Amino acid sequence: MKFIQQISAIVLLALLVSACSNKDSESKKGFTIYGKIKNAGNLKTLALQELTASGLILLDTAKVASDGSFTMQGTLPEKTFCIIRFEKGDIALLVDTNANLTLEIDGNDIDNYSVQGSKENEELKEIFNLNSSFFKAGKTVEDRFSSYTPETMTHAIEEEIRFSFDSIQSLHKKAIRDLTGSLSNSFAAYFATNFLLPDAELSFLKVIDEKLYPSNSNSKYASQLHNKVESMKKTDTGAMAPEIVLSDPFGKPVSLSSFKGKIVLIDFWASWCAPCRKENPANVLLYNKYKSKGFEIFGVSLDDDREAWIEAINKDKLLWMHGSDLQKWNSSLVGTYGIDAIPYTVLVDKEGKIIAKKLRGKDLENKLKELFGF
Numbered sequence: 001m002k003f004i005q006q007i008s009a010i011v012l013l014a015l016l017v018s019a020c021s022n023k024d025s026e027s028k029k030g031f032t033i034y035g036k037i038k039n040a041g042n043l044k045t046l047a048l049q050e051l052t053a054s055g056l057i058l059l060d061t062a063k064v065a066s067d068g069s070f071t072m073q074g075t076l077p078e079k080t081f082c083i084i085r086f087e088k089g090d091i092a093l094l095v096d097t098n099a100n101l102t103l104e105i106d107g108n109d110i111d112n113y114s115v116q117g118s119k120e121n122e123e124l125k126e127i128f129n130l131n132s133s134f135f136k137a138g139k140t141v142e143d144r145f146s147s148y149t150p151e152t153m154t155h156a157i158e159e160e161i162r163f164s165f166d167s168i169q170s171l172h173k174k175a176i177r178d179l180t181g182s183l184s185n186s187f188a189a190y191f192a193t194n195f196l197l198p199d200a201e202l203s204f205l206k207v208i209d210e211k212l213y214p215s216n217s218n219s220k221y222a223s224q225l226h227n228k229v230e231s232m233k234k235t236d237t238g239a240m241a242p243e244i245v246l247s248d249p250f251g252k253p254v255s256l257s258s259f260k261g262k263i264v265l266i267d268f269w270a271s272w273c274a275p276c277r278k279e280n281p282a283n284v285l286l287y288n289k290y291k292s293k294g295f296e297i298f299g300v301s302l303d304d305d306r307e308a309w310i311e312a313i314n315k316d317k318l319l320w321m322h323g324s325d326l327q328k329w330n331s332s333l334v335g336t337y338g339i340d341a342i343p344y345t346v347l348v349d350k351e352g353k354i355i356a357k358k359l360r361g362k363d364l365e366n367k368l369k370e371l372f373g374f
Contacts, residue, residue: 030075031099037068039107043086048072051081051092051195059095078219081191086110092128094120094187123188130179131196134172141165173197177204186212190221199340199358202232232338237356241266241348242336244300246323249310254298254323261350262294263371265364268337268344270302270328271312276343279360280316286368287320293372294350296320302342304328 049056062070084091089110102116115121141164180192189208209229216222244256269276301324303309347355
């Protein structure tokens with residue numbers, strides 16, 4: 001579900017594939033994708049685009065013939081994740097350097113396409129279609145939410161809708177994990193971990209990494225996943241939390257190590273992050289309850305606007321220590337701590353060792369009860 005929403009927001013990068021020299025053609029092999037579309041309607045052209053973290057890169061376009069057939073061709077240096085976009089959905093493909101793929105597509109029911117010539121693309125289709133089913137379930141809840149006006153929306157209805165969203169997301173993650181674990185192809189599994197489960201746990205990623213990296217260390221995908229796993233190990237539960245040294249709102253340095261001897265919640269947040277701001281009242285209550293027992297919160301902001309940061313601290317009455325480098329997502333701490341979304345929390349013990357991560361709401365409250373005994 002999240003993947004489809006992200007793709008719909010991407011600004012397409014129109015980079016045409018240029019002709020290769022003879023020397024290039026010796027080092028790169030060509031791919032060919034044959035397709036036949038039933039119920040193509042007025043569709044005239046299609047685009048094959050590489051899927052990257054920063055957007056879509058155009059690899060090839062093809063004219064759709066009157067009988068719905070099309071052919072795409074090009075060169076790639078290695079296996080590459082691509083999509084073909086249609087009005088009613090997308091098709092994800094792993095295009096090999098010398099792939100010969102055949103697609104059968106129904107323009108009225110994109111999810112039920114067939115792909116021949118590649119076992120890994122058959123498995124990729126399973127993942128992609130499973131994700132699509134949860135996207136549709138989420139869209140149903142979203143449509144229900146939008147049917148209410150501010151006057152008709154009650155707190156009870158809002159909580160019910162939020163519970164429905166949370167339940168769908170929880171089931172979505174479990175279904176993707178279960179399916180990915182049963183797949184024989186590691187590249188298809190990588191697709192799930194990178195594009196569909198960006199917040200997957202280390203234990204899950206390690207299994208995929210151990211299958212993929214040893215025999216595909218030259219692959220950009222295998223290398224990215226391996227580096228992510230190695231980075232996550234440094235902030236895994238039981239590891240010493242990497243040092244944090246930042247400037248507080250007054251420009252004075254504040255460090256994580258200065259809290260040694262106390263239980264510390266490192267709260268990665270930002271003034272512009274609505275879910276973060278929504279968590280703040282609960283954190284204030286926990287801070288006031290346990291502060292005298294040796295509990296501290298270190299608010300690490302991913303803001304880039306100092307005034308907005310200070311205003312949010314004051315408005316939300318966050319009376320704990322704060323720090324920021326005002327670099328937003330360019331902060332080095334994003335990579336150091338493996339942060340993919342905020343709010344993001346890291347709970348650290350008196351010696352600076354990581355106790356838990358991503359605790360919020362009741363989960364955080366219960367953990368602190370366990371640690372402090374009340």
